[in-house]
Amino acid sequence: MSGLTPALVSEFWQYMMHRYNASVIDKRSASEMQAVSLLLGKLGIIDRESFLRHFATTIGHRIYIPFEIGLATADWSLWGQLIVCAHECQHIVQYDELGPIKFAWQYVAKTAGRARLEAEAYRCQLELHFWRTGQLLSAHELASSLKSYGVTDADVQVAETILRMSGESVRRGAVINPTSRAAIDWLNVHAPELRTRLS
Numbered sequence: 001m002s003g004l005t006p007a008l009v010s011e012f013w014q015y016m017m018h019r020y021n022a023s024v025i026d027k028r029s030a031s032e033m034q035a036v037s038l039l040l041g042k043l044g045i046i047d048r049e050s051f052l053r054h055f056a057t058t059i060g061h062r063i064y065i066p067f068e069i070g071l072a073t074a075d076w077s078l079w080g081q082l083i084v085c086a087h088e089c090q091h092i093v094q095y096d097e098l099g100p101i102k103f104a105w106q107y108v109a110k111t112a113g114r115a116r117l118e119a120e121a122y123r124c125q126l127e128l129h130f131w132r133t134g135q136l137l138s139a140h141e142l143a144s145s146l147k148s149y150g151v152t153d154a155d156v157q158v159a160e161t162i163l164r165m166s167g168e169s170v171r172r173g174a175v176i177n178p179t180s181r182a183a184i185d186w187l188n189v190h191a192p193e194l195r196t197r198l199s
Contacts, residue, residue: 003193004078006070013069013085015186020061020089020179027057027064043108045150056084058091060100079132082183086124089179094120115146115155119162120177122146123170126163127180130170131187133196139163 017024027033033052036059041048046055054075057064065084067076076084094117095103106113122142129137143160151159166176175181187194 003191004082006072006078008191009078009081010070011190012082012183012186016085016089016179016182017063019182020092022058022061022063022089022092024069025062025064026068027052027066030064032059033057033064040150043150045108045114046148050148056088058088058095060095061092063088063092082187083125083128086128086177086179086183087121089182090121090124090177091117093178111151111155112158114149115151115159116162118146118149119143119159122159122163123166123177124180124183126167126170127175127177128183131175131180131184132194136167136171139167 013024016022036057037048037051040046040051051057053066056066063085065088067073067081069081070078072078072081098106103117107117108114119142122145125142126137126139129135139160142163143156146156146159169176175184
């Protein structure tokens with residue numbers, strides 16, 4: 001991927017962390033994530049091992065990641081690291097808008113609330129992918145990935161509807177999520193060559 005380098009990814013994360021007053025913590029060595037993984041496993045939200053190895057997690061303004069920023073792996077490509085940064089920062093926006101108690105209640109206690117919050121954050125994937133390729137990701141595939149979050153089939157259907165409707169707006173040029181807008185503005189300046197120019 002021309003222009004997409006470890007240094008660029010690190011600079012992007014630094015920019016986003018400063019903009020959203022966030023910090024990054026290695027999820028693999030964080031004792032609090034061990035406790036959270038046990039709780040989420042007992043609640044049937046997500047498998048403990050999967051949670052610790054395959055998911056970034058945001059609590060308040062702390063983003064816990066299971067990878068080293070700028071080091072591409074089979075699970076976390078450099079582009080995937082950019083995407084997850086925007087996604088997790090969107091959770092910070094949600095947290096700030098709802099407040100800590102309401103956000104926690106909606107995310108942990110209500111499957112419908114969790115699906116809605118995640119669908120909104122997954123909109124970052126739609127928006128950034130469209131910026132880069134001019135193509136929309138499948139709303140069905142994005143929503144289906146929520147099954148690992150312990151939500152119901154009805155919740156997945158609602159998330160798919162949200163993402164499909166968002167996709168229509170994105171196709172018309174809208175960027176809905178503030179974190180996607182921040183990411184795109186930064187990428188337009190620092191890595192415009194990543195974007196496919198459509199005729």
